[in-house]
Amino acid sequence: MDFSKELIEFVSEKVGGVVVIATGSSEIMYADTFFKEKYGKDIVGMDADEIFTWMNDCPELSPGAPAVEWENIDTDSKKYYKFNSAIIEKEEKKYTFHQVVDITEYMGLNRDITKYMSFFKRLASFQTAVLEKLSDTYHELLPMLTDYFKTSKAYMMVQREDKLEVAAYSKMGNAYFNDRIQMTDAIDAVFEFSTEDDILYDSLPIDIQEVFKLSGSSSDSSYVLLGAGDVSGQKYAIFLNIWPNMDRESMAEKTLINVIKLYTENAIMRERLIYENEHDHLTGLYNKGKYLARIENKYPNRKSIAVYNFDVNNLKTMNDTYGHEAGDKLIIKAADSIRKVTGTGIHGYRMGGDEFLMVACDLSEAEANNLLSRWETELERLNDIDDGIECVMAVGMVYAGEGYNLDEVLAKADELMYEDKKAKKNV
Numbered sequence: 001m002d003f004s005k006e007l008i009e010f011v012s013e014k015v016g017g018v019v020v021i022a023t024g025s026s027e028i029m030y031a032d033t034f035f036k037e038k039y040g041k042d043i044v045g046m047d048a049d050e051i052f053t054w055m056n057d058c059p060e061l062s063p064g065a066p067a068v069e070w071e072n073i074d075t076d077s078k079k080y081y082k083f084n085s086a087i088i089e090k091e092e093k094k095y096t097f098h099q100v101v102d103i104t105e106y107m108g109l110n111r112d113i114t115k116y117m118s119f120f121k122r123l124a125s126f127q128t129a130v131l132e133k134l135s136d137t138y139h140e141l142l143p144m145l146t147d148y149f150k151t152s153k154a155y156m157m158v159q160r161e162d163k164l165e166v167a168a169y170s171k172m173g174n175a176y177f178n179d180r181i182q183m184t185d186a187i188d189a190v191f192e193f194s195t196e197d198d199i200l201y202d203s204l205p206i207d208i209q210e211v212f213k214l215s216g217s218s219s220d221s222s223y224v225l226l227g228a229g230d231v232s233g234q235k236y237a238i239f240l241n242i243w244p245n246m247d248r249e250s251m252a253e254k255t256l257i258n259v260i261k262l263y264t265e266n267a268i269m270r271e272r273l274i275y276e277n278e279h280d281h282l283t284g285l286y287n288k289g290k291y292l293a294r295i296e297n298k299y300p301n302r303k304s305i306a307v308y309n310f311d312v313n314n315l316k317t318m319n320d321t322y323g324h325e326a327g328d329k330l331i332i333k334a335a336d337s338i339r340k341v342t343g344t345g346i347h348g349y350r351m352g353g354d355e356f357l358m359v360a361c362d363l364s365e366a367e368a369n370n371l372l373s374r375w376e377t378e379l380e381r382l383n384d385i386d387d388g389i390e391c392v393m394a395v396g397m398v399y400a401g402e403g404y405n406l407d408e409v410l411a412k413a414d415e416l417m418y419e420d421k422k423a424k425k426n427v
Contacts, residue, residue: 016101021048023087023094034100054081063087063094071103080104122148122250127259138267139176140344142169145226145240145260149250153215153241155223157190157208158268159183159234160275163284166208168215169343175374176343177214180284180336181207191228191235195251198242199223214340214378217241224248227257231265234272238264280350282328283335291349291357300406302361306368306399307409308375309417310338312354313392313424326389333391337379341371356393368399394421 017034021027026048036043039051048055054072061068067086074081084099126148142154146169156167164187168177181187186205193199201209201221212221221241228237238260240246250256278290299305312334319327331354338348338358345361360371372395383390396416400409 016099019048019052019098019100021096021098023096029095054083058083058085058098061085061087061096063089067097067099078104126256138264138271139167139169141260141264141267142167142176143171143174143344145238146171149226149240149247151240151243151246153217153243155212155215155239155241156264157235157237157239159188159191159236160284165284166211167343168211170215172216175215176341176346177211178339178342179207179211179214180339181211188235191237193225193228193237195225195227199225199239224251226251227261227264229261229265231268232272234268236264236268280335283332283339283350285335285339285348285350285356288349288351291347291351291359294347294359295406299359299361302402304362304364304368304399304401305404305406305409306360306363306371306397307413308358308360308372309396309410309413310334310356310358311394311417311421312356313394313421315354318389329387329389330391333382333389334379334393337375337382337391337393340378341374346371363399365399365401368397372397392424394418394424396420 017038018030018032019028019035020030022029028044028046028048028051031039031043043051054074057070057072059068059070065086067084070083070085072081072083073079080103082101082103086097088095088097126144138156138158142156145154146152152171154169158165158167162183164181164183166179166181169175170177184205184207187207190204190208199222201212201217201219201223204212209217223239223241226238226240228235230236278286280287312330315327315330318330331350334354334356335348335350338356342348342358345363347359349357349359351357358375360368363371375395379391379393394417396413396419398409398413398416
């Protein structure tokens with residue numbers, strides 16, 4: 001039984017199109033319905049080189065060799081085609097056969113599959129990084145968010161009773177900026193921003209603007225709310241700085257956003273369970289108990305360590321002259337100056353009374369010195385506020401590289417702090 005006619009119809013009408021071109025002259029010898037509808041019904045006999053621009057992309061063909069499969073995009077119609085091409089000899093003449101199939105829909109599906117495979121691969125990598133690093137605090141999440149979404153800054157706000165903790169991370173300099181401010185109706189409104197709209201710097205409450213400004217934001221900055229929620233009565237919100245070429249498409253992936261919110265909420269809940277035991281009630285810094293735990297299992301044998309020993313001058317005079325409420329304000333101002341420069345691997349402690357400590361792990365000596373300069377700047381900034389309370393703090397800072405003796409570092413920082421205290425009392 002002869003199926004020649006049916007085979008030709010199947011290949012050209014059901015699967016794709018077929019065209020036959022005389023090798024050498026480029027004369028079109030045969031064109032089926034597909035080609036006639038696409039290029040005109042009179043194309044047989046015309047010069048293929050003048051009509052088919054895709055011929056320039058055809059791979060080199062050899063007579064008698066198997067058909068070569070290749071692909072081409074029609075930029076005018078935005079169609080994607082797959083070709084099977086071969087040279088056939090007939091009556092001592094050579095002809096090039098091209099069979100074409102429109103695979104636009106398939107390629108679109110393939111692109112979608114590739115896109116989602118890439119997304120889930122990135123998501124898995126992100127989850128692994130979060131599980132490895134999100135151990136001590138939710139602050140650990142911020143650098144990962146800047147990397148994932150290709151932006152310069154990330155912000156986390158967490159409400160703790162009548163206070164709002166704001167953590168800002170700037171990729172430039174790998175620096176953190178933190179604050180603890182009083183909750184107000186205006187500040188409470190930041191949790192209600194839409195994730196669909198860009199948020200302008202000027203639309204934020206003044207106190208939050210000040211924290212954002214420390215991380216490098218300015219009046220022409222804008223942000224997007226990545227997500228917000230409520231964990232056991234504690235509200236939180238995550239903001240990203242809008243940046244050129246940032247990955248805003250990923251922000252629409254609900255799976256990713258839900259993962260971020262899940263990890264954030266778990267970290268906040270975990271912190272809340274231990275917060276009262278690890279933090280000083282008045283200042284919100286870590287307490288001495290947390291320091292003693294870390295000195296046993298976290299601070300020995302780091303790549304480097306920097307210890308900053310602080311003592312607040314004139315606390316007794318402030319208490320005796322103006323009362324303990326004024327003394328508390330002095331202590332809070334001192335703590336705020338330290339908090340503003342803490343972050344991942346940089347921890348601030350209230351050791352008791354007017355004594356504070358900051359420990360920074362795995363910094364270079366230049367970074368450790370820069371951290372000290374940043375703290376001095378923040379203390380000056382706080383003292384510029386006209387509240388009638390000037391905070392003077394003595395500080396002793398010691399940096400040590402790998403192989404340090406922690407007891408010696410702590411003792412030296414204490415010694416330098418007392419030297420600084422004497423010097424400042426004599427001024």
